[in-house]
Amino acid sequence: MYRGTWLLVGIPLLIAAFAVGRVDSLRAPDLQPDFDGSAAALAAADFTGKHPDRTPGSEGAAGAADWVADRLAQYGLRTQRERFHAKIPGRGRVALENLVAVRQGRSNQVIVVVAHRDNSGTGPGTNDNGSGTAALLELARSYATLPSEPNNTIVFLSSDGGAFGGLGAREFAAHSPYRRRIVAAVNLDALAGSGPPRLVFNGNLPRAASPELVRAAGDRILEQTGVEAPRDSGLAQLLDLAFPFSLYEQAPFVDKGIAAVTLTSARGRPPSSFGDSPDRVRPKRLENLGRSAQAFLGTLDAEVELAEGTSTYVYLGSRVIRGWAIVLVLCAAMLPALAVIVDLFARLRRRHIPLGAALRSYRSRIAFWLFALVLFELFAVIGIWDTGAPVPLAPELSPGTRWPVAGLALFGTLVAVAWFVARERLLPRRPPTEEEVLSGQVGALLVLAVVSLLLVATNPYSVLFVLPSLHAWIWLPQFRNRPWPARAALPARRARPRTGPSCRTARAGRRRRGTHRCRAAPSARAWPIAARPDRRP
Numbered sequence: 001m002y003r004g005t006w007l008l009v010g011i012p013l014l015i016a017a018f019a020v021g022r023v024d025s026l027r028a029p030d031l032q033p034d035f036d037g038s039a040a041a042l043a044a045a046d047f048t049g050k051h052p053d054r055t056p057g058s059e060g061a062a063g064a065a066d067w068v069a070d071r072l073a074q075y076g077l078r079t080q081r082e083r084f085h086a087k088i089p090g091r092g093r094v095a096l097e098n099l100v101a102v103r104q105g106r107s108n109q110v111i112v113v114v115a116h117r118d119n120s121g122t123g124p125g126t127n128d129n130g131s132g133t134a135a136l137l138e139l140a141r142s143y144a145t146l147p148s149e150p151n152n153t154i155v156f157l158s159s160d161g162g163a164f165g166g167l168g169a170r171e172f173a174a175h176s177p178y179r180r181r182i183v184a185a186v187n188l189d190a191l192a193g194s195g196p197p198r199l200v201f202n203g204n205l206p207r208a209a210s211p212e213l214v215r216a217a218g219d220r221i222l223e224q225t226g227v228e229a230p231r232d233s234g235l236a237q238l239l240d241l242a243f244p245f246s247l248y249e250q251a252p253f254v255d256k257g258i259a260a261v262t263l264t265s266a267r268g269r270p271p272s273s274f275g276d277s278p279d280r281v282r283p284k285r286l287e288n289l290g291r292s293a294q295a296f297l298g299t300l301d302a303e304v305e306l307a308e309g310t311s312t313y314v315y316l317g318s319r320v321i322r323g324w325a326i327v328l329v330l331c332a333a334m335l336p337a338l339a340v341i342v343d344l345f346a347r348l349r350r351r352h353i354p355l356g357a358a359l360r361s362y363r364s365r366i367a368f369w370l371f372a373l374v375l376f377e378l379f380a381v382i383g384i385w386d387t388g389a390p391v392p393l394a395p396e397l398s399p400g401t402r403w404p405v406a407g408l409a410l411f412g413t414l415v416a417v418a419w420f421v422a423r424e425r426l427l428p429r430r431p432p433t434e435e436e437v438l439s440g441q442v443g444a445l446l447v448l449a450v451v452s453l454l455l456v457a458t459n460p461y462s463v464l465f466v467l468p469s470l471h472a473w474i475w476l477p478q479f480r481n482r483p484w485p486a487r488a489a490l491p492a493r494r495a496r497p498r499t500g501p502s503c504r505t506a507r508a509g510r511r512r513r514g515t516h517r518c519r520a521a522p523s524a525r526a527w528p529i530a531a532r533p534d535r536r537p
Helices: 002-018 037-050 059-074 126-144 167-175 211-225 234-242 251-255 283-307 323-350 356-381 405-424 434-458 460-479 484-488 501-513
Strands: 020-022 079-088 092-103 110-116 153-159 182-188 198-200 259-264 313-316 319-322
Touching (some): 002 323, 037 059, 037 126, 037 283, 059 079, 059 092, 059 126, 059 153, 079 167, 092 126, 092 167, 110 126, 110 167, 126 153, 126 182, 126 283, 153 167, 167 251, 198 211, 211 259, 211 283, 211 313, 234 323, 234 460, 251 259, 259 283, 313 323, 319 323, 323 460, 356 405, 356 434, 434 460
Parallel strands (some): 110 153, 110 182, 182 259
Antiparallel strands (some): 020 319, 079 092, 092 153, 198 259, 313 319
8 A cells, every 4th residue: 555655646746847947037127237346345344343343232233323324314315213122132122223215216116125234243244244234335325326216116224133133124024114015125145255146035934035036136146247146955945945944134024925035145144243354355246246236126126026926936957846836746745654544543443452542642742842841931931041032043142152051951950850750651561462562653653644734734845854754654663673784774675574484394395396385474573464364352
């Protein structure tokens, strides 16, 4: 049954193959970008030199906000200050401030250009994100001096709290008066590093910016830099859908269904501010990525209707496979294991083998994990753990470097005591019978099947993490009495029934007599269901 059901998976695979397609490219803007890389590099050095510590709530953060507002005022753009509060682990509840400058367009549709101006305080942050702030100001200057209005309203957002989980972008996407009119967003982060140009387009939910937007951004980078912006591998993109999170500020917009992408020279996450000094900045890289951002903004202003919204997909080279096809294949890959589990459960019911004790054992296991979860939350309430806004944080920040050792020791001790209490109920009082062993295995498979179905209901891509276990536990009981090389080679082997010495002797005699060969019955321990006659106990 298990091997035969795999044939059904071929149909979704065939459908998914036909779902792979190309993405249409958006045309380049008519005007060539005039981004001044030298001026941007000087602005980044001046900005970070005057305000090296721009952590949220500090005096340096207030000075940095005034510096950016003065620059925007020089270009004739009026700056709106949007103040809000957020709780940051290790810093408590702090006041933050977003700066918003608007270049009105012919339509009310809004395209947002965002760059955070804060840093973590471990260095001046000339690249992250003095370079992004300088690029934002240079783009604002170019649009402020345009002789005619753009097609869409352009909002330039200098956000606060970007180094601590994109707090400013999250606040803007959720509460700004422009939030219902945003059709696209471009985030500028660490543009002057030594790495190649890179696009980041995932969010904190299993979705990403539209593939048309990502393709357009990649084309503009290729035209201005001569280098194709690398994307994550197909497996990495699939893992991002299964366990979605991002440290860049396009994520809050993507979570709201807004097409957003980050242009950066960093790798999978923003670089550390430690040692991020002006001598590390690459002015040529800043100019190339600044020109790419300006050209990309011109493309969006002309054809943003063709790149709106978010979707789920995986880029495979120049083609994409849509998310619904991936979900179809993942769900189909569950069918062989689910079919066997249902059949095992039906066999147990027909033979009146009790399953209640096996399922009740999971009550103690679930109670232990619930206790650990409640204890963890209790420690957070009384202040042992630092808490903050529900956003992902970089590992070099204080929650990842300053661990409460005494609190962790107390938590570990209480959890260990709870485990020994729960474990007492799971210890066998006598050697289990074959029926009880079989009942325990089927109970474990049923629980795993229920967990898999719950994952399908919440995030079907997360089934990727339990799919190997779902199939491995079908085969593991068949190999528990085999030598360790056979158990290690489980994925590549096929379980075969054992042959006893009596059968080998009988086979030799029958060969001499020219009769048919003998086939021994499977081992009762290796095949507990098939070895027993079809009778009730």
